[in-house]
Amino acid sequence: MQAIPSNHMQEEGLVVKTMGGLAQVETTQQEACKSCGAQGMCHAMGGDKRRVITAVNQVGAREGDRVVMAMPRKGVLGASFLVYMVPVAALLVGAALGRKWGEAWGLxxxxxxxxxxxxxxxxxxxxxRKVSKRLAGRKELTVTVVRILRKEQGDALESSTACL
Incomplete structure (x- = not known):
C-alpha cells in the first residue's frame, strides 16, 4: 500500500468509469469542506454535493471500487487562487477603470x-480557460488514485479526510 505524502490532500470516492489510465471518481462534499472558505463555490452552479473528478488511475481501480485520491496541497491552493481571485480582481479593476473613464466615453x-x-x-x-489547458498536465495539479479500499456495496459515499 502506497503512503500518501503529508503535503497531499486526500479524498475518498467511488470509481464510476475507467478510460485507459484514467478513472472518473464520484465524491461527495465532506466535513473537511466545512472549514474551507470557498465551501459553497465548489457546487455553486449545480448545488449538488456530488462531483466527478478525473484522476490518474495508477493502481488499476475498476468501476465500483472505492478509492483514495491524492493531490498536492500546493496545486490545490494555486488552482484555487486562479479560479477565485483572478476573476474577482479583474472585475474590480475593470469596474474601477470604467468608473474613472466613463465620462470620457460619454457614459x-x-x-x-x-x-x-x-x-x-x-x-x-x-x-x-487557456491557462488551464496549459496547466492540465502539470504534476502538481494532477489528482491521482493512490489506493483501492474495497468494492462499493451501496450508493452512499463515506466521509473523507479532505476536500479536493
Missing part, C-alpha cells in the same frame, strides 16, 4: 463601471 460612471467590469470578468474567464 455615466456607474454604467461604464458595470460594462467594463463585466468585460474584464469575461476576459479573465477566457484567459483562465
Amino acid at each position: 455615466e460612471p456607474q454604467t461604464s463601471a458595470v460594462v467594463l467590469g463585466a468585460a474584464a470578468l469575461v476576459a479573465a474567464w477566457m484567459i483562465l
Whole structure:
C-alpha cells in the first residue's frame, strides 16, 4: 500500500468509469469542506454535493471500487487562487477603470463601471480557460488514485479526510 505524502490532500470516492489510465471518481462534499472558505463555490452552479473528478488511475481501480485520491496541497491552493481571485480582481479593476473613464466615453460612471467590469470578468474567464489547458498536465495539479479500499456495496459515499 502506497503512503500518501503529508503535503497531499486526500479524498475518498467511488470509481464510476475507467478510460485507459484514467478513472472518473464520484465524491461527495465532506466535513473537511466545512472549514474551507470557498465551501459553497465548489457546487455553486449545480448545488449538488456530488462531483466527478478525473484522476490518474495508477493502481488499476475498476468501476465500483472505492478509492483514495491524492493531490498536492500546493496545486490545490494555486488552482484555487486562479479560479477565485483572478476573476474577482479583474472585475474590480475593470469596474474601477470604467468608473474613472466613463465620462470620457460619454457614459455615466456607474454604467461604464458595470460594462467594463463585466468585460474584464469575461476576459479573465477566457484567459483562465487557456491557462488551464496549459496547466492540465502539470504534476502538481494532477489528482491521482493512490489506493483501492474495497468494492462499493451501496450508493452512499463515506466521509473523507479532505476536500479536493
